[in-house]
Amino acid sequence: MIQVAALGSGSSGNSLLVRSDKTTLLIDCGFTMKETIARLHHLGLAPSDLDAILISHEHGDHMKGVGPMSRKFGLPVWCTHGTYHRARDNRFSSVRLFHAHEPFIIGDMEVDPFPTPHDAAEPCQFVFSVNDVRFANVTDLGACTPHVREKLAGIHGLVVECNYDNEMLRKGPYPPSLQARIRSDYGHLGNDQAGELLQELDHPELQFILLGHLSEQNNSDALALATMQAHVEDRHERISVLAQHCCSQWFDVVCSVAAEALEPA
Incomplete structure (x- = not known):
């Protein structure tokens, strides 16, 4: 089983917890150290429970607290070479550099990174596997490349970016240049x-879909949820929106046999 919870997700800060029986990983840390510790506590964890921090890319809404958390609690940080060298604060307790096409192991969890098109130095996202259970996080990408689709095929749980609604972005306060950047192939995914x-990607064993990285200016929970529900024929209860200013609940990703056992008779 893999368990997933978001400390928060949106344009002001992003951080995700992924844990198995033996390993707990913090994916990005876009909040201050103080706020991160408080949100970990809300989810029943302390910094000492973490085995490592993984960074998807160097933007502040994903990296604000990484350096302080690493130095204060001796946490190793895993990131690509490009992310490490472009990061404003890369004074980590220890660093593990990886290539975005090469899987690696932390504890009992396999981490399969894959490159994503985004306006950062060497951005990537991740598929996490424990035994036959697979969970993927995919945000901060302007386009879904064939390689991204290939990596996400057959996953059992998913966080997917729903950054903006087209009409809200068009009519909103952002200047045309910023709108163009957000809509570009190196920007963000919109609801559509x-x-x-x-x-x-949908298939019978996809157990939950979490909508993340919503813009507070250019999207709403209701619009994102309605758009995603329109693309899924049934089991709408699987879809949830991650909040910016509070933690989510824990979500369990289980193997297909266990999932069938949980189905009501």
Whole structure:
């Protein structure tokens, strides 16, 4: 089993917990150390429970607390070479550099990174596997490349970016240049793009879909949820929106046999 919870997800800060029986990983840390510790506590964890921090890319909403957390609690940080060298604060307790096409192991969890098109130095996202259970996090990408689709095929749990609604972005306060950057192939996924991706990926063993990285200016929970539900024929209860200013609940990703055992008779 893999358990997943978000400390928060949105344009102001992103951080995700992924844990198995023996390993607990913090994926990105876009909040201050003080706020991160408080949110970990809310989810029943302390910094000492973490085995490592993984960084998807160097933008502040994903990296604000990484350096302080690593130095204060001796946490190793895993990131690509490009992310490490472009990071504003890369004074980590220890660093493990990886290539975005090469899986690696932390504890009992396999981490399979894959490159994503985003306006950062060497961004990536991750598929996490324990035995036959697979969970994927995919945010901060402007387009769903064939390689991204290949990596996400057959996953059992998913966090997917729903950054903006097209009309809200068009009519909102952002200048045309910023709107163009967000819509570009190196920007962010909008609701419609995420819905099309989900429609392609959906299968009976996909147990939950978490919508993340929503813009507070250019999207709403209701719009993101409605768009994604329109692309999924049934089991809408699987879809949840991750909040910016509070933690989510824990979500369990289980193997297909266990999932069938949990189905009501």
